Amino acid sequence: MLDSTTLTTEALCRSILERHHDTIQIQKPEFAIRKLTRIITAALDLANAKSFHGMSLRDLSAASGISMGGLYAYFDSKTTLARMILEEVTAQVRLALEAPPADVADDPVRHLEWLIDTHIRLTEILQPWFVFSFMEAKHFPRSERRLAVDNEALTEDYFARVIERGLQQGRFRPDTPVLLASLIKPLLQEWYIKRSKYRRRNVSMEEYSASVQAIVLRSCLPA
């Protein structure tokens, strides 16, 4: 079960530090994590308020309280900073969705419900991270763009495999829309991209999750 007390920004930054320990010039890990957390927090704030391009490193320096030069002890270019965030999002999606509970994995219907609910819960906790990945990915150099594309393909694949299994087991109607797996993804993205709109309308995460589940299941369950 996903838990917002373990999925903290600090925890993700620890993971980032491990992945980039060779390029991050700071020696003391605990020290580095604390500062990296300040940097990433500020970067997500600024990038989501304006855009990653619109956020200057002087902005980031002021918001994080770390000098221009100091920032470059943690990354060697602005693009690397973006890559850190993109890679971490992919890693967390993998962690969250790859291993469903045993009692869920057997039943395609429950598995589908679980995937939808888990994805929404994950993006609720890590909303700024997912918004960043989605909104900024298009504007990056090729290799970084691939990261975001692969990330979406990964999510779609989890759904495609469950739907395929449901069809084979005869649990889903044969005329289930072929594109269903592809079309679930935008339904999940809507939640974090338009988060403020649903907050304004007092739509809870549970309501949203239930609506998506209803739409998906009614299009693949026998009438």
Added chain:
Amino acid sequence: MLDSTTLTTEALCRSILERHHDTIQIQKPEFAIRKLTRIITAALDLANAKSFHGMSLRDLSAASGISMGGLYAYFDSKTTLARMILEEVTAQVRLALEAPPADVADDPVRHLEWLIDTHIRLTEILQPWFVFSFMEAKHFPRSERRLAVDNEALTEDYFARVIERGLQQGRFRPDTPVLLASLIKPLLQEWYIKRSKYRRRNVSMEEYSASVQAIVLRSCLPA
């Protein structure tokens, strides 16, 4: 019926010229439309390849074949250029969706199918325009951002009204997901935002439209 021979870039640029005739310094309309078409075409190309921020006016000058100074006879700032495109997209959505054929307007089911199909056809013809509106809107000043938000609210409203009517007439199941109208929109956006993905998979517009219609109708029609 939408027609790609009347919905040309030139036709939209004529509409833009009329809306901005007071700030565009060129006197001869036919002349202005021809050049404005070159500018907008190049701007959509460049902005969608990189991003609107990433597109410099020197890029635009080179791609459109119009000098730096010449560009400013058509707009007084880069933001105004963006606003021209955003406003035109909103206008075209209005034109396309506001007046359904008489034989469609009476039946909520057919009306819903028509809205979905028409929106997909519209965005197929004007794909670069819609991608621009969606991708770039977040990064603009407040007033321009409002344009894009209103645009989405407008689309959602067309769906919300039809669904409401279907419920009142008892044509739709009472437990139709409350969020259905909001969730149709991301399904329609997926088509133009990920256009290249579906081209790669040989998914035709008709297939896509049918899938979306199936998903939507199965969640609101009685079982």
Added chain:
DNA sequence: ACATTTTTCGAGCGAACGCTCTAAAAACTG
């Protein structure tokens, strides 16, 4: 206490940005 390493700092670099401005070219008018 000093020596050595690690970390912080922000002024400064070249490049690119949005935008302006004036002189020349082109297009009309009579």
Added chain:
DNA sequence: CAGTTTTTAGAGCGTTCGCTCGAAAAATGT
């Protein structure tokens, strides 16, 4: 063809960008 208006061109302005670098400061080791 001269006179007038309209349009074009691109160098140049001030600003901001990503990024660097050497010196100061802090932390650590002996």
